[in-house]
Amino acid sequence: MKLFRICFSGTRFRPLSFEVPKPLFPVAGVPMVQHHIEACAKVPDMKEIILIGFYQPNEELNRFLASAQQEFKISIRYLQEFAALGTGGGIYHFRDQILSGGPTAFFLMNADVCSEFPLEDMLRFHRQREGSHCGIILGTTANRKQSLNYGCIVENQQTNEVLHFVEKPSTFISDIINCGIYLFTPEIFSHIGTVFQRNQEERLQCKAWKQLSEVIRLEQDIFTKLAAQKQLYVYKTQHFWSQIKSAGSAIYASRLYLNRYHETHPERLATKQEGGPKIIGDVFIHPTANIEPTAVLGPNVSIGKGVTIGAGVRLRESIVLHGATLQDHCCVLNSIVGWDSAIGKWARVEGTPSDPNPNDPYAKIDSETLFRDGGLTPSITILGCNVNIPSEVIIRNSIVLPHKDLNRSFKNQIIL
Numbered sequence: 001m002k003l004f005r006i007c008f009s010g011t012r013f014r015p016l017s018f019e020v021p022k023p024l025f026p027v028a029g030v031p032m033v034q035h036h037i038e039a040c041a042k043v044p045d046m047k048e049i050i051l052i053g054f055y056q057p058n059e060e061l062n063r064f065l066a067s068a069q070q071e072f073k074i075s076i077r078y079l080q081e082f083a084a085l086g087t088g089g090g091i092y093h094f095r096d097q098i099l100s101g102g103p104t105a106f107f108l109m110n111a112d113v114c115s116e117f118p119l120e121d122m123l124r125f126h127r128q129r130e131g132s133h134c135g136i137i138l139g140t141t142a143n144r145k146q147s148l149n150y151g152c153i154v155e156n157q158q159t160n161e162v163l164h165f166v167e168k169p170s171t172f173i174s175d176i177i178n179c180g181i182y183l184f185t186p187e188i189f190s191h192i193g194t195v196f197q198r199n200q201e202e203r204l205q206c207k208a209w210k211q212l213s214e215v216i217r218l219e220q221d222i223f224t225k226l227a228a229q230k231q232l233y234v235y236k237t238q239h240f241w242s243q244i245k246s247a248g249s250a251i252y253a254s255r256l257y258l259n260r261y262h263e264t265h266p267e268r269l270a271t272k273q274e275g276g277p278k279i280i281g282d283v284f285i286h287p288t289a290n291i292e293p294t295a296v297l298g299p300n301v302s303i304g305k306g307v308t309i310g311a312g313v314r315l316r317e318s319i320v321l322h323g324a325t326l327q328d329h330c331c332v333l334n335s336i337v338g339w340d341s342a343i344g345k346w347a348r349v350e351g352t353p354s355d356p357n358p359n360d361p362y363a364k365i366d367s368e369t370l371f372r373d374g375g376l377t378p379s380i381t382i383l384g385c386n387v388n389i390p391s392e393v394i395i396r397n398s399i400v401l402p403h404k405d406l407n408r409s410f411k412n413q414i415i416l
């Protein structure tokens with residue numbers, strides 16, 4: 001057993017991805033990919049975890065890898081692609097490293113998903129069908145309209161064999177969607193290799209070969225064919241799953257993970273302490289945060305390292321990143337407060353939640369576009385790093401880029 005793949009890009013995650021690669025952004029108090037790593041480390045016989053991306057490794061990534069390796073007692077490496085090779089091209093490029101040690105199967109996961117990661121269930125499902133396929137896709141049910149934003153899977157309901165796979169179809173195909181979490185056997189590489197060889201031949205034959213990209217996409221170039229050859233199965237999960245595309249979806253994912261901590265990490269959930277703040281619902285507080293006892297926090301709040309929270313502060317459905325200061329009596333709702341930002345006394349920072357429709361059991365979070373009908377779509381408020389909000393102003397549904405000193409109230413604006 002081996003591996004998972006990760007990618008560092010995150011354009012829809014700006015301005016937060018200016019400071020930190022999206023997979024290291026804290027969700028429920030720990031870096032987004034730590035949730036993947038924790039799930040992998042629990043799988044018996046997991047030999048190694050590999051992160052693959054095209055991001056230039058930096059000190060922060062190296063520090064994270066070293067500390068995760070120590071904490072989870074498993075080898076964790078980062079492999080950098082020389083260019084974005086696509087969801088299939090990256091793993092094909094590093095196939096020798098992935099197959100070293102002769103694993104019989106490996107997991108592959110998109111970094112930008114949050115899930116219970118039912119890896120052991122997938123493994124059991126795989127073992128019951130061993131020899132008859134080269135991949136298992138984790139699937140979940142979406143509503144008809146939203147299914148079009150995902151890879152859609154048509155299955156044989158008796159056998160769970162994938163009959164048909166279409167990436168982001170333009171008309172309804174199926175309400176079972178691809179979660180971006182897979183279990184593959186090494187055989188997958190011969191299928192990717194066929195596409196790679198064909199692409200190479202086309203490049204050599206084509207005079208404008210430089211323009212042909214080296215990208216291989218699992219979803220479009222591989223899965224559709226494998227489905228026709230009856231080489232894929234779908235394992236459907238009933239548990240929570242969500243994409244984390246935008247900053248708004250990070251708040252929603254935080255809520256899902258904080259709720260799961262009741263079972264997996266109760267020690268990460270804050271409880272009311274003598275002389276401590278009032279806690280409502282699920283809240284994560286980093287042990288180094290300094291919080292006045294009259295503050296009221298929650299539900300769904302994550303407070304990072306070294307954060308200072310003054311008297312009478314109200315904080316709900318928000319993520320406060322390390323080093324931020326919230327002065328007395330300010331109110332922060334549905335917002336992300338960037339690293340080292342400061343919010344003045346009695347200020348109000350507020351966004352609009354972008355949660356899935358609570359009345360639809362299959363609704364997923366919409367990957368909202370920034371603008372709709374010529375205006376900024378109401379969304380969570382995001383303060384980039386080192387932003388200063390003066391006392392007694394209101395910032396509503398706005399995105400503030402890093403290092404801004406605001407001097408008045410703003411509403412529905414991107415402050416550049």
Ligand SMILES: Nc1nc2c(ncn2[C@@H]2O[C@H](COP(=O)(O)OP(=O)(O)O[C@H]3O[C@H](CO)[C@@H](O)[C@H](O)[C@@H]3O)[C@@H](O)[C@H]2O)c(=O)[nH]1
Binds near residue numbers: 110151152
């Ligand atoms: N290493 C690497 N990773 C990549 C590359 N391109 C994309 N990725 C990573 O691969 C994952 C899929 O990314 P997208 O190509 O942006 O697709 P998507 O819109 O997220 O849709 C995918 O995920 C959905 C579930 O969240 C699926 O439903 C869908 O079928 C598809 O797999 C993300 O984690 C992304 O960062 C690349 O060139 N190299």
